[in-house]
Amino acid sequence: MTTQSLRRFVIGDVHGYYQGLLDLLSLLNLNDLDKVYFLGDLIDRGPxxxxxxxxxxxxxxxxxxGNHEQMMFAALTNLSWNSEVLPIWLQxxxxxxxxxxxxxxHLREDLEWIKTLPYYLDLGDYWLVHAGVNPGLSLDTQTIQEFCWIRREFHNMAEPYFGNKVIITGHTMTFTFSGVEPGQIVQGAGWLGIDTGAYHPRSGWLTALEISSQMVYQVNVHNHTSRIHSLSEVLYPLEHGRSTVPFHAGK
Structure with missing residues (x-):
């Protein structure tokens, strides 16, 4: 009799690629004990x-x-915001x-679900959030702007925000960091970035990280290939202060 052990899978930005997500979940070969966590941005861009x-x-x-769920909810439910947010979200x-x-x-039901989504999740040894945190703020003063949208201040941290846990984020496509190839996972000071740009034509990789075994599972939503690596094989350690390339506001 085989004893199953708990596995914890963290999945990066899916962006509407349903078939790619099905392929990834098939690759994971999930059992009843496994836990699956999504970092946000399930929606937008894909079909x-x-x-x-x-x-x-x-x-x-x-x-x-994720910032895309936040935009969708604001655009479709907040009358004081939607005239400004709606065209940005649509684009x-x-x-x-x-x-x-x-x-x-169906849309109304999903909007009700979206408004219940948490901004972060503490797993003890790992701390999950869509975008990151501001290193200059205490946790209880962080806002949706930090949890869902932050980039540069978080990526440029010289010291880990938490001393005893690793932050895992999506939001910023890893290949937008200088020197990083599509499909690689980036490592900063106390954090890992696993949004490998599934929707983007330059990449297509959708990533799941199993945090107990440090194994990386990936499918390409464009060419339908898949691969499994140890984290060390696809990890790109960033130099402190290395910034991302410019990005447009909608991402």
Missing amino acids: DSARVVSLVKQHAYTCLM AGGRETLQSYSSKQ
Whole structure:
């Protein structure tokens, strides 16, 4: 009799690629003890955001709030914001998300689910968040701007924010860091970045990190290839202060 052990999979930004997510979950060969955590940005850009959200809800997987979920909720529910946020969200992939819904009722139900998403999750040895934290602020003074949107201040931290746990983030595509190849995972001061740019034509890699074994599982949503590596094989340690290349506001 084989004894199954708990595995903890952290999955980066899916961005509406339902078939790619199915392929990745198949590659993981999940058992009943496994835990699956999504870092946010399930939606936008890809063709099947509604189906991605339905899958995550159906299996009761844990998902964090990403900046794209935050934009969607603000654009479609907050009357004081939507005239400003709606066109930004639509240009950042929201149009594809709206097209993926077959009914307003389905959309309303998912908006109710989205507003319940947590901003971060503490697993003890690891701390999950979509974008990062501001190193100059205490945890209880961080806001949605830090948890869902921050980049440069977090990436340029010279010292870990937590002394006893590693932060895992999505949000910023890893190949936008200087010297990083598509599919690589980046390592900063006390943090790992695993958004390998599934939607982007330069990459296509959708990544899951199993944090107990330090194994990386990847599928390419464009050419439907897959691969499994140890974290050390695909890890790119960043120099302190290395900045990302410019990005547009919608990402």
